[in-house]
Amino acid sequence: MRAAVVERYGEPPVVRQLDEPKADGTNLVEVTAAPLNPVDLSIASGKFYAGSPPTPYVPGGEGVGRPLQSGKLGPRVYFRAALPSGSFAESALVSGGQSIAIPDAVPDGLAAAIGTPGIAAYLALTRRAQLKAGETVLILAASGVLGTIAVQVARLLGAGYVVAAARDERSLARAKELGAHATVDLKQPDGLTDRIREASGGQLHVVIDPVWGVPGVAALEAMSPLGRFVQLGQSAGSEAVVKSGTVRGRYLSVLGYTSFLVPWEEQAAAYRKLADHAAAGQIKVEFEVLPLEAAPEAWKRQAASPHRKLVLSPQAKP
Template identity: 45%
Template sequence: MDAAVLHEYGTPQFGTFDDPVKLTGTEIVDVTAAAISHFDLFLASGQHFLSPSQFPFVAGREGVGRLADGRRVYFAAPISPYGSMAQQTMVASQGLIEVPDGVDDAVAAALGNAGLAAWLPLEWRAQLIPGETVLVLGATGIAGQLAVQAAKVLGAGRVVAAGRNADMLRRVQELGADATVNLTTSDSLVASYREAAQGEIDVIIDYVWGPPTEAALQAATVGGRLVQVGTTAGNEITLKGSLIRNQSLTIFGYASGHVSLERRTTVYRHMAELAGQGRLIVPVERMPLQQVEQAWERQRAGTRQRLVLMP
């Protein structure tokens, strides 16, 4: 079968790989769309504890496809040496999510980890209350763009999008952000956050950490909640205990592996239905599997769309 194959750590190459053979407790998926993420690059670099240790193997962690009985499913974490970036893959029978009608394969694939990392921090961790003000740090990335929209769907009264790319900040306003903060040009992030929020902030969804987060916590209201999802701006912050006490702040972590399959299934299907209805815009660019090397380099350089390979 055609596949994106790694013969050593680094960039996969378009080639061929043995077809998977069904084992007990597994399913063979005819892949129709495979999303690329930074996590795929991390695994392929050999620097993650989940990186396969034997070569060759097929790249890719998530995608959409059809089972033998015709069901269309979203899948994650194929069984090594198989990956999502191939005509077929092997997955555990448990953990598959049926994709609802009305949403195309590429969007359904792109909605996986990125969509869950947008919706669940708001609904499950922060338990957003309708009418509250939300600040999304890192709103110009894939998950951030979806988080801005998810906050609106969940009833946020005001959504502030913060990021570094001016063009993308204009785009997230089109997606529903009420105001934006440019993390690069602001002289005082605390003041900029408060001005954009027209007051203090109830919920902070944080994909960046570092100095932008330090400032955001200072702009939070009493009882404010921060959900930590990513660390693109640094792994450390300086945090005064007095700030946490005086504002009664709560900091949550988010990791998709801690979310039950039932909750992930419910949220994924709901987001897919919203996307199918045009109420959730997923930034997707489709590329043929044959162009995996070009797609890989674009992902490494940074892209504001989810690149999706079509086998």
């Protein structure tokens, strides 16, 4: 089979022939769509905090495909792949039975694109922030896939006011199209806290933060008493200086999120809701389907933050 293979840590994968993975009690899936996520690059760096498979290995932690059942291909599923036999290949192994049926109305590319970032956005708003109807929410990094999904999910969950923050005009305009009531430009750090307060109307109950760094601190300082700040990324920096009084004086909750610690059953339930919304046209994601042979190029584009989901398909023609 054809597969993208990480031969050395820190380098893009190469596409070559491999033997099909042996199931050994694990379901084999014919892959139709495999999204590229930032975590794939982190794992392939060899420095990922949760560890990396020995090289060579096939990357890709999730995908869409058809499981092989009794010698026949079954209905489409979204699945989690079992590394080192990841989803960037014609066939992959499902990790621990972690798969879920996909509504017919959702195409493969979209079904793949809403996976990891959509689940994180949904559970950050529900499981961690426990968003209540009518509350005001700030989505930092609304230019990324997670952020754009979070804007839409917040509206679907009944948020009263959604503020989207990003660094470019196109992303801010897109966030408005997807349901944000107001936007904040992150390019200029000066006065950012005041601009967040103004955009949110002086009330800010929930922050979804995939960036940390200066924007994260500015958002914390703009929050209302009893606010919930969910931290799930560090694209603006791994460190931030937060004054004790900011958190203590307003009784703020700073909550970490990682899907690695969420049971599959909860993630599957979140994906099911996302897929149903996508089938109804209520969640939109910009994605681009590329042939498997484009994996090295897609890898480099992902490192530059493309603001759209890149999806590899073994069936797409080079």
